[in-house]
Amino acid sequence: MLGGDAASAGSGLYLLGSLFNHSCEPNVHVTFPENNSTAVFTAARQIAAGEQLLITYIDAGQELNARQEYLAFAYGFRCRCIKCHEELEEQAKHMPPQLR
Numbered sequence: 001m002l003g004g005d006a007a008s009a010g011s012g013l014y015l016l017g018s019l020f021n022h023s024c025e026p027n028v029h030v031t032f033p034e035n036n037s038t039a040v041f042t043a044a045r046q047i048a049a050g051e052q053l054l055i056t057y058i059d060a061g062q063e064l065n066a067r068q069e070y071l072a073f074a075y076g077f078r079c080r081c082i083k084c085h086e087e088l089e090e091q092a093k094h095m096p097p098q099l100r
Helices: 064-075 082-093
Strands: 028-031 040-043
């Protein structure tokens, strides 16, 4: 995952981090404040009791098609989060009726 000011990318295996599902509009942010192998998980907003904790696996600032293509390639799924659903609906509004 790349943040806005990420200088480099890497990979790692994190037991706790592996339990989070993906959303393009996450309620938990992941940071590496010491630029080492320690991951810090912080609530991005108020989270209701029982609500699923979600992180983003990608740069969620990308356009819908880029996000979908990368997730399909790298993780084997197409995202169906609220953000993607809303953006797909908006795209459909601008399509000719015969293509909807």
